[in-house]
Amino acid sequence: MLNSKKRQDSNAIITVHQFSIAMATTETLLESDGFVLVLHADAVEPGSREAREAREVSGRSASPPRYLAAISACVDQASASLWPLNRHIHDHPELAFHEFEAHRRLTAFYEGRAIGSGNHSARWTVTREAYGMRTAWVAVYDSGRAGPVVSFNVEMDALPGIGHACGHNLIATASVAGSLATAEVMWQHRLGGKIVVFGTPAEEDGGGKVCLLKAGAYREHGADVSLITHPSTTTPSAMMRTTxxxxxxxxxxxxxxxxxxxxxxxxxxxxxxxxxxxxxxxxxxxxxxxxxxxxxxxxxxxxxxxxxxxxxxxxxxxxxxxxxxxxxxxxxxxxxxxxxxxxxxxxxxxxxxxxADHIPNRLLACAYSRYWNELVRQDPAVPDDEHIPDDLDVDDARGRTLASTDQGDVSYAMPSLSAGFRIPSIPVDGSSRPGGGPHTVDFERAAGTRIAFEHALRAGKG
Structure with a gap:
């Protein structure tokens, strides 16, 4: 029922159910990334309960986003175990294709996690050293029921000399949190589908995601969409475009x-x-x-x-x-x-x-924005400029960056979301200048702070 086709193929149709944070689409639309996402309501009887529920998820209703409370509760509960994982990766930076410690800790984390509770709880299926790369890995939760296959990418590598100055520990944390929450909601509500988490080495130098694409990893697991986030010092955006x-x-x-x-x-x-x-x-x-x-x-x-x-x-x-x-x-x-x-x-x-350049999928961005903005609204301590514009064209303009990432290649293979979230950066020299952005020593220090971790969790909830 679900399959992804190459970009620019007008026959590529992804049927999206209403279970996931990122899967809450707004309408059937040929996207600028060359994919069609079909709202679940389009496949059911107009005016039926299923159609109303699908449109509620899509954002056409003013009610809070569906499952957000369950998502937040799951991420908050996992926070105590995610914080030491996040700090360990930050404090033990490893270069491209040599992320052995991150590989060990992340795979062990998934192997030790249960989905649900009681006699019917489920486990993650973990593959280490996947697809010919010693630091690539895959963790899968399969509900056993037909449904969308949602993939999360987990980055791990650091920069020479300045460690995690691109915040890949935070990217990992957000993706792990998002995957845990999505799997838990699926289990609680008996929703169909599969979650596939890819440990992707060497974003900074070598392109682990490109290697996984060439090896057929995403195709083998039937991934319908790909989700990732990225920290920065700029305002949050769901429409991140890269060069x-x-x-x-x-x-x-x-x-x-x-x-x-x-x-x-x-x-x-x-x-x-x-x-x-x-x-x-x-x-x-x-x-x-x-x-x-x-x-x-x-x-x-x-x-x-x-x-x-x-x-x-x-x-x-x-x-x-x-x-x-x-x-x-x-x-x-x-x-x-x-x-x-x-x-x-x-x-x-x-x-x-x-x-390749990253082309964000507008419907995924719309869904993410709705969940993110509701999380911002619920927290009075969060400043107003953390709100992502409701107008996607406005968000598209502010989400453009001159940086590059191998998630761009993924966006040419399937609908992709690469949302940006902000973390506070403070000059390490104690001066009054603004803190530096990614690939600076200021940002490396910021990426290890508790507040940056909390912002990554919010992105994971989105």
Whole structure:
């Protein structure tokens, strides 16, 4: 009954029931991400009790979001065990594809959790070292009844030198909390479907989600939608869009010669790289808003008195979409070819991977916003600007970021939600300046605080 198709396939239909926080859709609509979500009410008799219940969940009713009390109670109950898990991951940062401690702690956590109570309680089925990656894992709760397959992504890796300055411990906490609550609500109300939690390594460098997609992990488990959140210092958003990115190394091979005695005998590889670098600088004048070209010279030669036979640099190109990235990359590659043509050096471009832009699914975003905003309304201590705009176009505008993530590739495979939540960041130097955002030492410290943890739990409830 439920299957996901590739983006841009107008026949891709996901039938969404009314059991989940994220599954509360508003209407049947062809989305900008190329998917169709079909409201459960569309499959039942108009005017029936089932139709009214489905529309209540969708947000057409002014009543509180369905199951929110049960969701909140489950997350609050799990908080005592989630806090030490969150802190342990934060305090033991591990780099891409080496998240061994996080892998151990998270899989053990799911193995030790029961769903429901009494003689009919259920357990998570956990697979360690999944899909050929030593730190990937999968945890599954299957109700045994037909229904949607909701997947959560759990990030684990840290940044070199500054630890969890991207808050992946908080991303993990929110996804774990959300999966626990959804499974518990399913068990309590005998709802059909399956929850699949993917431990996804190497978001910062290597793209664990891309590896899982290529290995067929999401397809094998029949995932209908993918959910994740991300901390930042900006206002919350359900419509987070990221940029597409490609990374590559550019190297030139020339011919060495003495730079004073016989320079005419050489071919200067460094000149070729400088020519390309200068061309990129001039290209920036004519790039579109959102286009980004970044680079550094990693090998500029060994000495000043030689014609350099080798030079190399590391480069990244970003754009608002995969299509625009392909267009921009053609122009960028032209700059490198020009360097080779001008000097006679031989060019090699070594691709180092990249990510697609993230396209949020508007119906999932609408459902998340409704639950999030109700949680904000219920807590008088939460400031008004934590409210996500009811107008998704307004939220779309403020949810755009120039960062990139492998969740973008997931959004091209299935409907995706990558909601942003705010945590307070305080300067580590004690100054009066605003605290730094992701990938700063300020943010690393903020990601380990109790208040950041509480905000992650709220995102998990959403």
């Amino acid at each position: 597409a990115i490609t990374n590559f190394m550019a190297s030139y091979e020339g011919r060495a010669a003495h730079a004073a005695a016989s320079p005419w005998q050489g071919v200067n590889a460094l000149d070729a790289l400088v020519q390309a670098y200068t061309g990129l600088s001039m290209l920036r004048q004519q790039t579109a808003p959102g286009d980004i070209i970044q680079g550094r010279i990693t090998d500029g030669g060994a000495a000043t008195n030689i014609i350099h036979e080798h030079a190399a640099g590391e480069f990244a190109v970003r754009a608002p979409s995969k299509r625009r990235l392909a267009e921009l990359r053609q122009k960028v590659d032209g700059c490198f070819r020009a360097g080779a043509e001008a000097t006679g050096a031989r060019l090699t471009l070594d691709e180092r991977g990249g990510y």
